[in-house]
Amino acid sequence: MTVGFVSLSHVGKTYASPRGDVVALADINLEIEPGEFISVLGPSGCGKSTLLKCIGGLETATTGDIRIGGSPLAGPPRDLGMVFQTDVLLDWLTIVENIMITAHFKRLDPVIIRRKALELLALFGLDGFENRHPWELSGGMRQRAAICRALVDDPKLLLMDEPFGALDAMTRDDLSMEMQRIWMRSPKTVVFVTHSIPEAVFLSDRVVVMARNPGRIENDHRIDLPRPRSLAVRGAAEYSRYLTEIRNEFARLGVLKAE
Amino acid sequence: MAFWRANERAITVISVLAGSLVLWELATRILHVPQFLLPAPSIVIAELFKAPGLYAINSLATLRVTLTGFGLAVVLGVLLAVAIVHSRIMEHSLYTLLVALNSLPKVALAPLFVIWLGTGSPSKTTVAVTIAIFPIVIDTALGLRSIEPDVMNMAKVMRASRWQILRRIRFPHALPAMFAGMKVAISLALVGTIVGEFVAGGEGLGSAILAAQGTFDTAQVFACIVLLDVLGTVLFYTIDFLERRLMPWHHSQRLLAIPGE
Numbered sequence: 001m002t003v004g005f006v007s008l009s010h011v012g013k014t015y016a017s018p019r020g021d022v023v024a025l026a027d028i029n030l031e032i033e034p035g036e037f038i039s040v041l042g043p044s045g046c047g048k049s050t051l052l053k054c055i056g057g058l059e060t061a062t063t064g065d066i067r068i069g070g071s072p073l074a075g076p077p078r079d080l081g082m083v084f085q086t087d088v089l090l091d092w093l094t095i096v097e098n099i100m101i102t103a104h105f106k107r108l109d110p111v112i113i114r115r116k117a118l119e120l121l122a123l124f125g126l127d128g129f130e131n132r133h134p135w136e137l138s139g140g141m142r143q144r145a146a147i148c149r150a151l152v153d154d155p156k157l158l159l160m161d162e163p164f165g166a167l168d169a170m171t172r173d174d175l176s177m178e179m180q181r182i183w184m185r186s187p188k189t190v191v192f193v194t195h196s197i198p199e200a201v202f203l204s205d206r207v208v209v210m211a212r213n214p215g216r217i218e219n220d221h222r223i224d225l226p227r228p229r230s231l232a233v234r235g236a237a238e239y240s241r242y243l244t245e246i247r248n249e250f251a252r253l254g255v256l257k258a259e
Numbered sequence: 260m261a262f263w264r265a266n267e268r269a270i271t272v273i274s275v276l277a278g279s280l281v282l283w284e285l286a287t288r289i290l291h292v293p294q295f296l297l298p299a300p301s302i303v304i305a306e307l308f309k310a311p312g313l314y315a316i317n318s319l320a321t322l323r324v325t326l327t328g329f330g331l332a333v334v335l336g337v338l339l340a341v342a343i344v345h346s347r348i349m350e351h352s353l354y355t356l357l358v359a360l361n362s363l364p365k366v367a368l369a370p371l372f373v374i375w376l377g378t379g380s381p382s383k384t385t386v387a388v389t390i391a392i393f394p395i396v397i398d399t400a401l402g403l404r405s406i407e408p409d410v411m412n413m414a415k416v417m418r419a420s421r422w423q424i425l426r427r428i429r430f431p432h433a434l435p436a437m438f439a440g441m442k443v444a445i446s447l448a449l450v451g452t453i454v455g456e457f458v459a460g461g462e463g464l465g466s467a468i469l470a471a472q473g474t475f476d477t478a479q480v481f482a483c484i485v486l487l488d489v490l491g492t493v494l495f496y497t498i499d500f501l502e503r504r505l506m507p508w509h510h511s512q513r514l515l516a517i518p519g520e
Contacts (some may be wrong), residue, residue, distance in 0.1 A: 012263060056412075057415075058412050058415055058416070076416045080416055081416070088413050090410075091508040101427065102417055104423065105414060105417035133507075190393045248283060
């Protein structure tokens with residue numbers, strides 16, 4: 001097996017609880033190539049968010065080894081951007097100031113970052129909103145701004161923890177398209193956690209299927225659909241085949257009922 | 260009609276207030292209430308104009324001690340809250356100490372401060388600080404601490420230092436809670452000042468009330484109470500005004516928000 005840009009070998013995470021240890025992750029092995037878009041798909045409680053937090057250095061794995069770009073992980077790595085389920089924009093800052101917080105915290109040149117921020121906002125259709133406050137924007141616009149914040153210093157690795165989970169179906173589709181467009185413009189390694197099978201298949205080069213009790217990787221699907229994928233791809237037979245395959249897998253795992 | 264709608268609140272408040280005053284005036288006259296029990300509003304107002312300079316001096320003395328006490332309580336309170344949030348040892352020791360201090364009726368401490376600091380403004384200010392500091396510490400600590408876990412994760416991913424997190428996230432996040440504490444504290448600082456003046460004497464509305472009580476000059480007592488009430492109300496609304504100016508993002512200010520996409 002080749003060693004990827006992100007490399008996890010025998011990673012386990014156990015939480016101590018009053019009723020004994022809870023195994024959140026058991027023996028996770030995963031290699032992610034540079035520039036690969038990979039989705040981690042699974043039901044709630046399968047440890048997919050914990051896995052993402054371990055890769056981001058926000059939680060330490062109990063066992064095993066996580067390497068990013070060859071070096072072992074100690075805290076959040078450099079060149080990391082992260083998007084969370086809620087946008088976690090700061091209410092007292094304007095949209096562009098929210099993005100500029102990356103420059104403050106990472107001690108980057110504010111002039112360059114500001115230029116980059118305005119560029120990204122325009123790319124996400126948020127030009128003209130840079131001086132608005134988060135509470136003046138809709139949920140979809142806020143999450144777009146949060147993605148801009150994560151991308152503004154051009155990180156090599158982007159971790160997304162159910163980023164569209166709190167949005168309505170139409171906004172989700174819209175953001176999926178934009179996500180693909182941005183990713184194709186400057187491909188970076190993306191780990192995208194979701195519980196939506198269509199979203200995972202539409203966006204990813206690979207879909208990693210997780211199961212719970214204990215949280216583990218069950219299967220790894222390569223998605224060979226040509227890019228750019230339009231929303232029309234959802235009518236394609238190939239696309240449906242992937243959906244069915246993954247859905248059947250969850251049925252076999254007892255997560256989804258087949259009939 | 261348009262005038263009524265625009266000023267409905269002010270008109271209501273003024274009419275109710277004026278109505279009560281007229282009622283009070285009439286009651287004392289018709290029922291021949293002795294002046295040393297309850298002076299009529301007209302007599303209280305006349306009393307205020309009898310010695311406006313004296314009342315102004317006493318009011319300013321009380322105002323000065325209240326504001327100094329409040330200011331010190333804010334500075335010390337916020338520093339203590341930061342210490343409590345950032346250190347477990349401080350949290351356990353300071354917090355317990357503060358709860359113990361707050362459980363004590365601070366009025367009981369006033370004579371001690373007079374023994375230690377004399378009868379001047381330092382002892383009065385100290386009483387004001389000890390009473391006003393508690394809500395500031397509690398509310399600020401709560402505000403500094405109640406950060407969403409993912410906001411902290413966002414800052415950690417950006418490798419922010421504790422100082423950066425305090426300055427750019429915790430502190431602005433805590434401002435609404437701090438103001439809630441300050442609104443309670445400003446009134447408590449006034450209470451502390453009056454208690455200090457009762458015990459230590461000297462200038463101030465508290466001392467003036469005690470002096471008037473000694474000569475059964477009830478009109479003077481009432482004049483001081485009116486001034487105290489005006490002072491307290493003005494101070495409260497000053498904090499309220501600052502809150503609106505400093506926190507346009509606060510939920511009560513979001514009337515300008517535009518609807519979704």
